[in-house]
Amino acid sequence: MSMVKRSAIVDKLRRKRMLELLAEGKRIDGRGPLDYRKLEVEIGAIEKAEGSALVTLGNTKVVAGVKVKVEEPFPDTPDKGILIVNAEVLPVASAYAEPGPPDENAIELSRVTDRGVRASGMVDLSKLVIVEGKWVYSIFVDVSVLNTDGNLFDATSYAVVSALLNAKIPKYVFEDGEVKETGEVMPLPISNVPISVTMASIEDKLVVDPNGEEEGVMDARLTLVVDEEGRLCAGQKGGSGSLRPEKLMEAVEIAINKSKEIRKVIEEAVKVGKA
Amino acid sequence: MLIDEKGIRTDGRKWNELRPIKMEVGVLKNADGSCYIEFGKNKIMVAVYGPKEVHPRHMALSDRCLLRCRYHMSPFSTTTRKNPAPSRREIEISKVLREALEPSLILEDYPRTAIDVFVEILQSDGGSRCAGITAASVALADAGINMRDLVSAVAVGKVDGKIVLDLNDVEDKEGEADMPVAIMPNLNRVTLFQFEGILTKEEFEKAYELALKSVKKIYKIQREALYEKYFEGEVKVE
Amino acid sequence: MVKRKYVVPGDLIVEGDLRASTNTFKTGNRIYSLRVGLAEIGNGSVRVIPLSGTYIPRVGDVVVGEVIDISAFAWQLDINSCFYGYLTAQSVFGRGYSPSKYNLSNKFKIGDLLLAKIQSFDRTRDPMLSISGPGLGPIERGVVIKVNAMKVPRLIGKKGSMIRLIESATKCKVILGQNGVIVVSGEPDGVSKAIEIIRLVESKAHLAELNRMVKELIDSWGVRDADR
Incomplete structure (x- = not known):
């Protein structure tokens, strides 16, 4: 991501150093290849949102909020509610993030x-339909990136997932030909919890949760x-x-294993948030 | 039902069969390189302009060439008219397309210049990004850009509980999983990977292996197309 | 003995202890092609003669350029490349040049054609041109045609044989820029014939029997002219 200032020479030296360290199974910030940075999930940070979560992953910080509207469904899915996820990297996030419409990275x-x-x-x-073909719940999850230091993909995904798990949305009913708010709230109908695991590949060596410096010199990013x-x-x-082709299956293995660890952190945070 | 009891798909193919593919190189006279591809019902025109001077000037990179890609769907390419303004989907595909082609190109050989790759979907079917990458790589070779390898792409997925090769429109929309993959066949490296759907680890591996194997067939067609234009097809492609 | 082979990018040309020359790359002892073209294996090295591509300047090349802009210190030339060529006023008027004394457009105007040499060019700077040298300078007359710059070596031929053949068969003067810009001057009929040969060479540049095809074309005119 173009969130860090790039310099060809500094990158080259940094990459060389990283490869030396990786040969010994180490990383520039002292982590092992398969270690995440400290992950903190604060649930319900924004009271006015129907659900929210502030995620801190090392120095990367993102906040997600859920808002709800009642709308007409999309014509091709009259029997389904609407879910829209949108992330933006705010100008507060780094000296190199610029205000304006989301660029290709944010998209x-x-x-x-x-x-x-x-x-x-x-x-x-x-389960988010009020009147089929007429009125459905529209769930918006907006994510604001507040500080960037690598791995926005995981941080954003954890924030979105946690905010959805935490959300209590106003309940609507259809009565006397119109949609009315009941004054009650309900949790979202959750049926699965996806966990994102992102890796950087540097000369075919995989490391999880790359920080900003690592992203600056990586060959490829892989999210599963x-x-x-x-x-x-x-x-x-x-x-x-x-x-290399075989690296992808190695990444799959890593993702399946690491997701268990992250899942626990998020479930725990949601539980604490509810209590 | 997208696959019948005999294992035949809606368009008559078996699980591991590609749709018919036709490619023609050098079809646009103004472009430095071009390629037209028909891949199933996909009809895609790719033009490459460059290396050329960079406008606006400040975007030029001092140590290498600026590669720009635009994947765009014509308004008439879909069943219901597509708004000609670039959608978020098209912006994302433009990005992954660029990142799929870039590893094959030696951009350091053309500092302070730009290469533009335009992928125009005239008619869309499933797998348009893969067909687009396949044609774009050939158009870049036609433009005479220094490149280490061609890039060949194909999608695999899961339809009616079965792993299948090269999803068509219906399979793409109603299938359970879709995985576009691009590789550089000689260097044996993956340059594009995307995935959406639900697959167990075993299914994932099976689908991925199928993609790696099948992409070599696409590669053969790319070479034949280049031979056809440059060597009048007179030399047999091994 | 030189071995030839048609190649596309990524094709393995040869395995062995050979030097990877122009338009090839080597990993281990395998040499691959970077371009669509004709690979030549021999004399301890491997190279590819490309059949497509934009003209990239090389120091020493002689090119045909068109003046497209004039500043106080230099003419900017379109040299049919991704880089513009610059001809400095100092290189034309000498060290005593001062913008207050000379007006550059009195010497060469926008649209003028120049035959110039690439004096210097590297990764960080645009090509600098020079017109001092035999035959270099303004081109006063002729028909301008463009061919793919990669085909220019075939137009020159072995030790200039092809270009001499074209000139003698058509009684025309052919100025051949290594950037693929060609200026043909002479009688209208001769110019048309010269262009016909140039187009034939361009389209059949990859074929070994190119010389025979050109001679056949010229011979067919000879018969026609003799009939008259």
Whole structure:
């Protein structure tokens, strides 16, 4: 991501140093190849949102909020509610993030996050219908990136997932020919929890949760999303390099294992948030 | 039902069969390189302009060439008219397409210049990004850009519980999983990987292996197309 | 003995202890092609003669350029490349040049054609041109045609044999820029014939029997002219 200032010479030296360290199974910030940075999930940070989560992953910080509207369904899915995930990198996030419409990096971030949530069937959209073909719940999850230091993909996904798990949305009914708010709230119909695991490939060596410096010199980024049953539900390679074919299956193995660890952290945070 | 009891798909193919593919190189006279591809019902025109001077000037990179890609669907390419303004999907595909082609190119050989790759979907079917990458790589070779390898792409997925090769439109929309993959066949490296759907680890591996194997067939067609234009097809492609 | 082979990018040309020359790359002892073209294996090295591509300047090349802009210190030339060529006023008027004394457009105007040499060029700077040298300078007359710059070596031929053949068969003067810009001057009929040969060479540049095809074309005119 173009969130860090790049210098060809500094990158070259940094890459050399990283490769030396990786040969010994170490990373520049002292982690092992398969260690995440400290992950903190604060649930319900934004009271006015229907659900929210502030995720801190090392120095990367993102906040997600859920808002709800009642709308007409899309014509091709009259029997389903609407779910929209959108991420933006705010100008506060780094000296090199600029205000304006989301660039291709932010669009990719939104779409890959959305893909994991959607493909896993996390929110059962068929249960978000008030009147079929007429009125459905429209769930917006907006993510604001507040500080960037690598791995926005995982941080954004964890924030979205946690905010959806935490959300209590106003309940509507259809009475006397109109949609009315009941004054009650209800949790979202959750049927699965996808966990994203992102890796950087540097000369075909995989490291999880790359920080900003590592992303600056990586050949490729690989995101894999794993559902509750340990199945794969979304994936994306990014970056302008390539990787050996067998590396992808190695990444799948890593993602399935690491997702269990992350899942515990998120479940715990949601539980604390509810209590 | 997308696969019948005999294992035949909606368009008559078996699980591991590709749709018919036709490629023609050098079809646009103004472009430095071009390629037209028909891949199933996909009809895609790719033009490459460059290396050329960079506008706006400040975007130029001092140590290498600026590669720009645009994947765009014509308004008439789909059943219901597509708004000609670039959608978020098209912006994302433009990005992954660029990242799929970039590893094959030696951009350091053309500092302070730009290469533009335009992938125009005239008619869309399933797998348009893979067909687009396949044609774009050939158009880049036609433009005479220094490149280490061609890039060949194909999608695999899961339909009616079965792993299948090269998803068509219906299979893409109603299938259970879709995985576009691009590789550089000689260097044996993956340059594009995307995935959406639900697959167990075993299914994932089976689908991925199928993609790696089948992409070599696409590669053969790419070479034949280049031979046809440059060597009048007179030399047999091994 | 030189062995030839048709190649596309990524094709393995040869395995062995050979030097990877132009338009090839080597990993281990395998040499691959970077371009669509004709690979030549021999004399301890491997190279590829490309059949497509944009003209990239090389120091020493003689090119045909068109003046497209004039500043106080230099003419900017379109040299049919991704880089513009610059001809400095100092290189034309000498060290005593001062913008207050000379007006550059009195010497060469926008649209003028120049035959110039690439004096210097590297990764960080645009090509600098020079017109000092035999035959270099403004081109006063002729028909301009463009061919793919990669085909220019075939137009020159072995030790200039092809270009001499074209000139003698058509009684035309052919100025051949290594950037693929060609200026043909002479009688209208001769110019048409010269262009016909140039187009034939361009389209059949990859074929070994190119010389025979050109001679056949010329011979067919000879018969026609003799009939008259």
